[in-house]
Amino acid sequence: MQRRDALRIFAAGAVLPVFSPELFALFSQAQPPPGYALRTLTPHLNDTVMAMIDQIIPATDTPGAKGARVNEFIDVILSEWATPEERTHFLEGLAGIDKESQQLFGKNFAEASPQQQLTQLRAIDDATLAGRTTRVRHGNTIPEPDAQLKGDFWEVFKRITVHGYYTSEIGFTQELKLQIIPGAQHGCAPVGPGLGDA
Numbered sequence: 001m002q003r004r005d006a007l008r009i010f011a012a013g014a015v016l017p018v019f020s021p022e023l024f025a026l027f028s029q030a031q032p033p034p035g036y037a038l039r040t041l042t043p044h045l046n047d048t049v050m051a052m053i054d055q056i057i058p059a060t061d062t063p064g065a066k067g068a069r070v071n072e073f074i075d076v077i078l079s080e081w082a083t084p085e086e087r088t089h090f091l092e093g094l095a096g097i098d099k100e101s102q103q104l105f106g107k108n109f110a111e112a113s114p115q116q117q118l119t120q121l122r123a124i125d126d127a128t129l130a131g132r133t134t135r136v137r138h139g140n141t142i143p144e145p146d147a148q149l150k151g152d153f154w155e156v157f158k159r160i161t162v163h164g165y166y167t168s169e170i171g172f173t174q175e176l177k178l179q180i181i182p183g184a185q186h187g188c189a190p191v192g193p194g195l196g197d198a
């Protein structure tokens with residue numbers, strides 16, 4: 001599987017935590033190393049991303065998307081995986097979030113209160129869901145993956161956030177309680193007394 005195929009999954013509606021080992025390995029490659037420096041997101045856009053991912057996957061008894069450094073995962077995707085057109089579309093979507101927040105609350109999204117942020121994102125989610133249910137499909141046709149990838153920014157943003165979280169060490173081991181590298185299997189363990197008797 002190639003990175004372009006993986007990016008199409010973001011837009012095609014596949015949501016975690018259902019991963020093949022190959023797909024998990026591919027998304028894991030996009031996890032930023034310690035000390036990662038942002039390459040595409042400006043400090044302002046990074047603040048917007050941080051506020052948005054915190055609303056999508058907040059910290060509970062386990063760290064949330066901020067703790068899993070999903071903002072850096074998004075930056076890796078934008079810097080290394082996305083085409084220039086996809087990158088531009090994504091950055092324009094982030095700017096649109098700020099513009100709407102300015103219209104609603106008179107401040108950028110990252111400066112709005114958590115309740116204002118949640119209100120705005122829920123309204124976007126409701127509008128997206130309403131638009132999805134009114135789209136008409138003819139027969140069993142499915143929109144082309146590239147058209148979907150260029151589609152709704154909010155849907156793509158949510159999927160990238162979820163993929164970034166659940167392929168991070170925090171999401172995989174602490175939230176899903178799975179092992180990235182399972183422990184050893186001892187296939188020739190001796191059978192205890194009475195278990196092997198017929």
